[in-house]
Amino acid sequence: MIRILQIIGIVCGGGVEAVIMNYYRHIDRTKVQFDFVVDGYEKTILDDEIQALGGTVYHVEPYKKNIFRYMNQIYHIVHDNHYDIVHSNMNTLSLFSLFPAWLAGAHHRILHNHSTAVRSEGMRSVMKQILRPFAPLFANHYLACSRLAGNWMYGKEMMSSGKVMVINNAIDLDKYVYSSEIRRRYRRDLQIPVDALVIGHVGRFMYQKNHGFLIDVFHEIALRSKNTFLISIGDGELRSEIEAKARAMGLESRIRFLGLRKDVQSLYNxxxxxxxxxxxxxxxxxxxxxxxxxxxxxxxxxVTKESGLTRNTEFYSLEEGASAWAEKILKLSTERNAKAKEDMSASGFDIHVQASKLLSWYMTFS
Structure with missing residues (x-):
């Protein structure tokens, strides 16, 4: 059996950990086993499941607190446990995990980029731009979640060379099939009328996700339609600030801030x-x-156009403003795509198929 050390950073209900856990749940664990490095010493919502599936969770000093202690701990985890394959999902910050992995003797060091950047993110943007050229230096295998993410991290020339493999953010499609019964039950539990228009969002409370604009859009929707609600799932450093903004706008009774949830697939209904x-x-x-x-x-x-996989998806410019977004949303048909599962499978996002492909790739290292 091959053991692979997955480095995922902070566990806060984000997309990166969701992607890696989806693959972990569906990969053949008699051939490949994942162990995980997570930031922080407190138990996370993933620890019990990882251990039940046969994995080990290593808790380390958050890189933001002490980058040198973080790197030292990564070195000892790799060296002392003889990991030959280290898969870092930390984007530009992968430099700080793959360098000690290289020093510790890991022969296969994977850089997996899951994101891009914008200039308006302040010092975070500056640090990304500084680290980007250095992130791949100690990697010898290169992955990306999309061509956009790959182009941003590695450059178009390297993407065209075939050295970078795109790993789709695949899911278990059966778990996301729409259910009217689940819809009724969850609306009842959340005290939302059956006939209300419900806007939904799932994401970590951070600058990237633009929650402030989301609240502005919902405020405009609420002004135009009384029977409307917002469901917001996730947690993060900006959550209290966003909740305060919603209260100041008088929206607290119309918004359900649900925090981290293990039943997100049901809440979509x-x-x-x-x-x-x-x-x-x-x-x-x-x-x-x-x-x-x-x-x-x-x-x-x-958001990359690569994510628009069905005709039920539209892209709007942020420059149009919250009022225009609200008007467009209210004019949309809310009829669900009855062929969603078939569309997603045809697009390459069935985890059963994609996990087998990833397994085959990992097996080439043995």
Whole structure:
């Protein structure tokens, strides 16, 4: 059996951990086993499942607190446990895990880029631009979640060379098939009327996801239609700020901030329109999940067009403003895509197929 060390950073309900866990759940674990490095010493919502599936979870010093201790811990984890394959999902920050993995003797060091960047993210953008040329230096295998993410990290020339493999953010499509019964049950539990228009969003509360604009859009929707609600799933450093903004706008009774949830696949059923106003993305796994549920989807034009897999998906410019977004959303048909599963499978996002491909690739290292 091959053991692979997956480095995923902070566990907070984000897309990266969702992607890796989807592959972990569906890969043949008699041939490949994943172990995980996560930031922070507190138990996460993934620990029990990982251990039940046969994996080990290593908790390390968050890189933001002490990068040198973080790197030292990575070195000892790789060296002391004789990991030959290290798969880093930390984007530009992978430099700080793959360098110690190289020093510790790991022969196969995988850089997997899941994101891009924008200039308006302040110091975070500056650091990404500084680290980007160095991130691949200690890798010898290169992955990306989309061509956009690959072009951003590695450059178009390297992408064209065939050295970079695109790994789709695949999901278990059966878990996302729409259910009217689940819809009724969840709306009842959330105290949302059966006939209400429900806007949905799933994402970590951080600059990238643009929650402030989402609240502005919903405010405009709420002004135009009283029977409307917003479901927001996720957690993060900006959550309290966004909740305060919603309260200041008088929207607290119309928004359900649900935090981290293990039943996200069921919650999609309670929604009518899924909105993703991100400033940037690689290829968001939530966009795949929402489309697999058949939802009408509205993404910002900063989200890669590669994520638009069904005719139920539209892209709007953030420059149009919240009022224009609200008017467009209210005019949309909320009829679900009845062929969602077939569309997603044909596009290459069936985890059963994609996990087998990833397994075959890993097996070439043995």
């Amino acid at each position: 309670a929604m009518d329109v899924f909105v993703l106003p991100s400033w940037y993305e690689g290829l968001p796994v939530v966009s795949i999940e929402a489309q697999a549920n058949g939802l009408r989807c509205v993404f910002s034009d900063r």
